[in-house]
Amino acid sequence: MNLRPCAIILALAVTASLPASASNTQHAVVRTDDVALFYRVYDAAGGHPSADQLQHEYLDVGSVGLHELARQRDVTGARIAGTLAKRPAIYADAKRCMAVLPRVRERLESAIAKLAELHPASRLPPVTIAIGRGKPVGIGSPATGVQIGLEALCATDWLNPDVEERFVTVIAHEYAHTQQAPALAEKEHPTVLEGSLAEGAAEFVAELIAGHVSYDYLAAITAGREKAVETAFAADVDKTDLTDWLYNSKADRPADLGYWVGYRIVKAYYQHARDKREALHATFAMTDAHAFLAASGWYPGIELR
Structure with missing residues (x-):
């Protein structure tokens, strides 16, 4: 889903700025630690972290994938704080989706291994599931890999009411975009x-x-x-x-x-x-x-x- 506008852009960030050796491996890393980092900051502030806290205690110290998401989609502490003020429920509700992340990671690693088996020339950039500014849900491209935002994907119940299945299939869809010819x-x-x-x-x-x-x-x-x-x-x-x-x-x-x-x-x-x-x-x-x-x-x- 390039989910462009269809972008259910989660904050799952995959980066394509990898060493050449990393792109040839038959194993892709699926990262979820940015989600835990966000909620440590969120919980410590009673659900109302400031823009400064979100910037310096979350975004600045997050993963390379989170930094790529921030760069591509203008995710800043101020913009997350703005979404929090307007739509606090999406961040509170997204906690329920954290429970499926271990199983999602396991299934995605298996799915990406299958991709590598079916298409040995596959590039295998890492996947990072993080927290963004409410949108987009997910993006995947040959140039930048995959980015996904937990809070955004968690809120898209209309795609599939089964949270685990939704995360696995949306991310697999975005991952497929990383293999496509940029011209298309x-x-x-x-x-x-x-x-x-x-x-x-x-x-x-x-x-x-x-x-x-x-x-x-x-x-x-x-x-x-x-x-x-x-x-x-x-x-x-x-x-x-x-x-x-x-x-x-x-x-x-x-x-x-x-x-x-x-x-x-x-x-x-x-x-x-x-x-x-x-x-x-x-x-x-x-x-x-x-x-x-x-x-x-x-x-x-x-x-x-």
Whole structure:
């Protein structure tokens, strides 16, 4: 989910500024210590830490991944304090999500190991789960790795009510973005097809390595009208206005149907391929969205295994 606007940007920070040797390892580090650090500061201040405390006792002494999150998303002590003042409940409520972190870390390490097995050329940057300023939930890119904010992801119950499953699949989705060609994954003004394939590929990889897609609700809201939805999508593939298909979900109005269609296109490509390893490599290397679509064998309403 690049979760760009779809960004459920958690403060899970993955950094790509790694030594070359680290990117070739078959093991990725999943860090959660920034969360514990934040709540030590938070609890010591009775739930009302100052901007100065948040800056100097949390952000300044946090991990490299937290520093990357702060740099990319302008997370400062003042901005966290501002969100705390306006929305104190999200930080109080996020404590419940801390309980799943050990199991999340264990499952993610297993999922990333599976990615390395299926795609040996994978870059394996670390993952850091931290606390941010309420948004975004999560970002993953080839240039900067993955960042995720616990408080933001914890608040997105509409994605999946199962907290552990939500964290694992969203982070697996973001991790998939770190493998994609920047020409597609980081294109500033993608078409509906390009954006949907970038997000759909991340959904497919999340399912492949973690067992489920992250936008699980999309199958339910498209059930019985798959052909109609995809026929409408096919008419919009070259549009650069993404409003109808991507980054338009809200808690009271789940949407983002481009994720679902893109996932089905990528799945069709993978299922039709004889060499699954090469198919996954081609999915990550994809830069020509129309060529990939043509090679996938997808058509509106296609039945997939």
